[in-house]
Amino acid sequence: MLSAPTRITIPAIDGLDTVPYFTSRTLLDLTDLPSHLLVVGGGYVGCEFAQMFRRFGSEVTLIQRADRLLPGEDPDISAAVREGMTADGITVLTGTTCTAATGTTGNIRLGCTGSEADDITGSHLLIATGRTPNSDNLGLEYLGLEPDPQGFLTVDASLRTDAENVWALGDLRGGPMFTHTARDDADIVYRTIFRSQDRTTTGRIVPHAVFTDPEVGAVGLTEPAARAAGYDVVVGRQDFTGVVKARAIGNTRGLVKFVADAATDRILGCHIAGPDGGNLVHEAVIAMTTGATYTQLAQAIHIHPTLAEAVNTAAGGVHREIGA
Template sequence: MFSRFGSRVTVIHNGNQIVPREDPEVAAELQRALESEGIKFLFDARTTRAEKRGNAVVLTIEHSGATSTVSGSHLLIATGRRPNTEDLALDKAGVETNKDGTVKVNSRLETNVPGIWALGDVKGGPAFTHISYSDFQIVYANLIEGKDLTIDKRIVPYCVFTDPQLGGVGMTEKEARAKGFKLKVGKVPMSYVARARERDETAGLMKLIVDATSDRILGATVLSSDGGETVHILYTLMLADQPYTLLKGAVYIHPTLAEGLFFLMDDVKPVAEQEIPQQKTA
């Protein structure tokens, strides 16, 4: 957003890729899209000093074995959030918290004190508004309706609202490998999709992670315009616990972004049991 308003933007990150949870090629594709808009990235960089010099903010950083400075008119620090549960004096009610301040809950979202529940960001886990909505549904069902719903098998979709959007659900390839799954993987660039070409929005890709034994979807990524919308199709198939082949050969409306699933399903094939390549960084 700031770059499109005309600002020169430099992102300083102490890790080796953006969106660190994602597979390296997904992160690299998003990085290329953002760099095409003039955004600069510095990876494996450590900020050692921040100071005000006149109207500028100056950062001293260690990067690539050298010390340098980056200056700008504004500084945005994105270091995450932590719950302010210390203000609630939960210990007086006997409610336990984790070391990071989040409230301890069981799979039903009930604390260690019967009748006290926690939902949303304060309980830890994925910090998404839609997770808070889902938490509410579970707590309401358990507390008011006397049901026994849990979060144990909840599948969590998400979206990073960059441009292109990064829509995802389930496991990444590296996570699935770490869990020992034998995999099939499909991947297609958005340049294959007619709708993306018509809109001149071909940055991005679609990726599907499949359990080779059952053909069930383990995870999916849609990095594209409206990727957060398209990924819901794959999420629905996961909810239904149906094999990915249900969508193979389906008729997709032309021209739509969802038509890319036609190519994605055709690309799914077994992959060698080896580590996925790591992203090279500057």
Template sequence: MSRHFDAIIIGAGQAGPSLAGRLTQVGKSVALIERKLFGGTCVNTGCMPTKAMVASAYAIHTARRGDEYGMTTGPVSVDFARVMARKEKVRLDARKGVETWLKGMTNCTVFEGHARFESPTEIRVGDDLISGEQVFLNVGGRAAIPDFPGVNDVPFLTNSSIMELGHLPRHLVVIGGSYVGLEFAQMFRRFGSEVTVIEKGHRLIAREDPDVSDAIRAILENEGIRIRLGAECIRFARHKDGVAAGVDCTSGAPEVIGSDVLLATGRRPNTDDLGVDKAGVKTDGRGYIEVDDFLRTSAPHIFALGDCNGRGAFTHTSYNDFEIVAANLLDNDPRRVSDRIQAYALYVDPPLGRAGMTETEARKIGRKLLIGTRPMTRVGRAVEKGETQGFMKVIVDAVTEEILGASILGTGGDEAIQSILDVMYAKRPYTTITRAMHIHPTVSELIPTVFGDLSPAT
């Protein structure tokens, strides 16, 4: 069967459904193709289910600290099956919502199956051959499985398969000391597992400043998580107690025995089985689709949005890709990928909120810098909540007074960072914040103070 549409969207992640909604609103016929789960990574294996588990872990951790707040309880036990059931309801409700919206959308035809290009304008889905004037790729990514010796000889988990886990690991070994790995490490430690994090680098989350990395390491180790850094040669073998992970580190035992292993070593785009070569779409050496500032590929009628374009690996960057494409194609409002400011959060507890450059990045551009820091022990709201771990750091151009970046590691840091981000987008000087009156008692109220006490970088 052959059908023609004004637009074809491949993938029902964060960008695809919203774009389908905008295109159909202006009267265009849309085919949306999804081969597996509606909602993409965020809904099914990323933000929503993992943050539901983080919330459970936070509640359990707080209950264990009840005596600090004047609450008397007995021993706190964890019903892991109920934790996972709560997670499952969150993601199933979200997935159903996306699927119902798309299948009820006027002028949108949903195809379920694997999409492959047969020409620049033709795509086959099962027995259907469909064509479109424009094509939008929102195919996302998946866990990258590194070629460690023995990795195929042992059972392992990824960020996707761990969502289906039916037991609480006795000892979870996490390979990869970055964002995904650290979130799972802390939550499973709070659920009651022993946890060891193995990282090839010489510090955790290497893209962050050393003081941020060190503070997060201290937070995790304080909860009993073992950290192994400098693991130059990681290898695996079966063991009577589970899996043996071999590590060549400068210190510590040469082998870690875990009941379960989680590989959290990065992502790869889902572009290897799309047939993009038949569409004239170029990819880079890692498989990411090359796009310009307007998210156009090397084939001008084909656009790539979300994780598959390598221009952002977050739900918010994927949704912003949709906004950029819709603004340019439908609203006569020129928007560019290069307009956006890097921003993200790491959802350990306390969370890390990040905007703009790190201090390390700012120093490399050669400007005169002003830097301000404050420990969370100086934040009244944090003291009142009994959550004083972490600190704030802001970086300013000493000449232009432009805010270059900020890190807030502390309770509410993922929310408080937004006020700094908004001033950066407004292209206003940091004094805009120092003259603002913030509400007491909040975490955000210390932001004017930290900007008001800047010192020249040494």
């Protein structure tokens, strides 16, 4: 059985090896607050750390090569997160590639292309551009195993590799790279080996969260992915501005969005950016796991006033926003 942690992916930025920079592992070792934190990377880690340090009191510039933050999320969710970042006073630069770095702690300069600013200056630098599996130092050649170009090992639905009696789980096997999927991987392998049970990853419903404000909770296909896959898509949406409980707690950022198959009423995906989004998305996870339809979720009575009413309303349920 093989399991390995990952390491920070270091981007090809000229001069980066001569400039002091932090990663998600080392930034929390700081004892003094950065006056201006530059964050390279607008994925999960970059967004979470950018907002966290902004709320600590740092000026923050978030630099993202893709055309939007959290590019794997539904575009409406990415937009809601960006609105939350800018509302907090974070400078967000998308479609911007960092090509050069110079300076020392307190005076870091990044040369970038694709934005209105060719040079961006800050006091500290965080590199948050993804993770790479440590498959290159495991001695896989002795097992006759060859990682793919990204460093991941090919496995079957039971997480077996091509080598006899060798399984790969967690980040090493690619796919969703979350703690909860690694735990499920371990359960599959344990039950396969020691309990002789038939457990696989086939059909596994994997949700995830991003702990920003608005908080993201998501599962399944985004709207663009569903349309690209050929589905006739039905979309349901509810903004948290129309949810009484969200108003009561003073947190109305974001929305709930459902993506469903018009032909079968099957829920294809649910995407939430808003208060307690990481918890609320589990309504959709259970529905998708048990085969409950979009209409059935809409018909389920939800307690008033709760944040969960947003899920019901997004599915076209009986709870309607005030004035609707």
